[in-house]
Amino acid sequence: MNTEQPLVTMDNVVKHFDISGGLLDQLSFSGGKFELEKTTVKAVNNVSLFVNKGETLSVVGESGCGKSTLARVIMGLYPPNSGEVRYGGERIDNLTHGQWMPFRKKMQMIFQDPYASLNPRKTVRQTLEEPLRFHNPGMTGAEAGDKIADVMEKVGVDPAWITRYPHEFSGGQRQRISIARGLILDPQFIVADEPVSALDVSIQAQILNLLMELREEMDLTYLFITHDLSVVHHISSRVAVLYLGTLCELASAHDLFYEPRHPYTRALLSAIPRVGEKKAKHIKLKGEVPTPVNLPTGCVFHGRCVYADERCSREVPELRELDNGGFVACHGVEEGRVME
C-alpha cells in the first residue's frame, strides 16, 4: 500500500442524529411503566477510510445513505458522535472554532446547487473577497482584487464580470463561481458534494473537465460525493460505496467497475444505463432500503441480498482487505459464497 501518510483519515466515525423531539414525544407507556425512548437517525456507522494526497476519492450511494453527512463530518460541520478524523496526521474532530481556522484554509467545500449556495445579494467580488480578507487580515484591496481576478480566470469566468450578481449568471457559470470560492484560499483538499448533479449534461462535461484540470494545476485532493456512477468512473482514482451509513466496499475505480465484489456494488453498477449498449440484465434487489432509524441487525444489506444467510443477519461484517488492495465488508465474499 501507499507508504506516504494519507492526507485525511477517518477512523470508526459514527454520526447519529437525535430526532426524538421534546420530552413528551419521548415518553411511552408500556408494561405499567413510563419509559423515555430516544429515536435516532443512524446516518453514519463506523466508517473508516482514508484519502491519499493528490487522489480523487468518490463516495457513492443512493439518497439517504449518509454520503453528505460523511462529507460534513470531515469538514467539521457536524461533530461525530464517536471516532476520529485526522487531517495530515492531526486530529481535527474535537477542535474549537479558533483551532479550526488554519484547517478551514486548507479544506474547502463545493456544494450541489449553485442557485442556493451563492448569496443572491452579494456580487462575485464580495462573495470571493470575504474568505480572502477573513483569512488574510493584512491583505490590501489591490492584492485581493488581483487574486480574485486570477481565480476567476482559472475557473473560466471573465474577471470583467466581477461586479455582477449571481442571478446574472447561468447555472454552469454559477457553479464555476462556487468553485472559485472554494479555490480562493489555495486549499489542498476539496470536498465536492454533488457538484454537477444540478447541471445539464453538456455543462456537466465542462465542469468535470474544469475540476480535473484544476486538480493537476493546483495539486488538489478531492473527496467527491455523488450518486452518478458514470461520473465517478470517469474522474475517480478510488471509490467508496456507502449503503445505509455503512461502508460496503472501497476499491480503486478500475477494480470497482470491472470487478465489483460486494453484492450491493454489483447491483448498483448493473443499474447504470449506458449509452449505446442494449439493456444488460440488471440485478434486481429484494424489497426496499430500510430506514436508518431502525437499522437491520448484522449486515445492513442482508434483507435485500440474494447471497445472505443466517450469519449475515446476525453478525456485522468487518471491512477486510482483499488481495487486490480493495476493501469489502461482506461475509459472503470472505467465505467465497458470492460467485461471479
Next chain:
Amino acid sequence: MSHLLEVNDLEVKFALRFGDITAIDGAGFTLDKGERLGLVGESGAGKSVTGFSIINLISKPGYISRGSIFFEGKEISTYSDAQMRKIRGNRISMIFQDPMMTLNPVFTIGYQMVETVLAHRKVSKAQARAIALEKLKKVQIPSPEERLDQYPHELSGGMRQRIIIAISLLVDPAIIIADEPTTALDVTIQAEIMDLLQELCETEKMGLILITHDLGVVSQVTEKIAVMYAGKIIEYGPTDQVVKSPVHPYTTGLIGSIPGSIPPGEDLKQIPGMMPTLTNIPEGCAFNPRCELRQDICTQKTPVLEDKGNGIMAACHMK
C-alpha cells in the same frame, strides 16, 4: 396507413408582454402502437412543452399557433376542453417527474385511484377499487391491498412512482407520455421503473413518449429518438443509429459529453457555451455559435430536417 399519433409541424408560442416567443418551432414525429419514442434535450429545449401540447396542457399565455396533432386518425389539437377531457387521462396519460408532488398528500392511494376510474368509466365504486387493485398488481407493488388505504407519505419515492404509473394505467390508455419519470429517483429504482414501463409497452401494446435529458436511459428503452435544441427537433431517427452514428454536431457533442462514453480520466468532449434562451435565438441554425463545423451558410439559413441516410433525419447544412 395512419399512425397512432402523428404530430405535424407543431408550433407553440407564448404570448409575453414584449411579443410572442416560439417555444416549439415546427416539431413533427409519429408514434405507432407499442412503439417507444424518446424526446431528448437539455433544460429549456422544449421537450416538456412538446409533451404537454399533445394533450393540450399548455395553459395561457401559451398556445398552439400552427400544426396538427392526429390521434387515432382524428385531429385533436382543435378539440374543445370537453372533448379533450375524454382523451386526456383516458386515451393518453401523462406521468410527471416528481412522484412527491403528483399525488395528493391528504387522500389515500385508493381514493385517488378510484376517483380517476370513476371520472372516465361508468362503474361502481367497488368495481373501480377492483380495477385499482388489479393495476397495482400489474406494476408489481408488494401487498397491494394494504397500499390502497395508505397515504402517499407512507411510501418511498420508487413506490410512489409505481403508483403513479398504476394510476396512468387505470383506464388502459393507448399512449403514456412520461416526463422525466425517473429523474428524481435513485439508479437502482430507475432501472426497475424503466423495466416496468418497457414491459407494459410490450404486453399492453401501449405507445410511450419518454421525455428525458438522460441519453443513457433513452438509448436503453426507446426505439426512436428525437433530439431537441432550442425548440426544434434537430435529429430524428432509430435510437440505435442515432446513438451509434449521430449526424448533427449537437447530438455528437451531447453523446461525447457523457462520462462513460470515453476512457476514464480523458477530457470529456465539451460543447462550448450554452443553449440560447428562447428570446434570443441566433439567426440561421440555432446551434451555430457553439458548432465546430460552422460555415457562413449556418448563420444565414435555417437548416431543415432532411434524410441523412440510415433512417436518420437531421437539420444540419454541413452533414
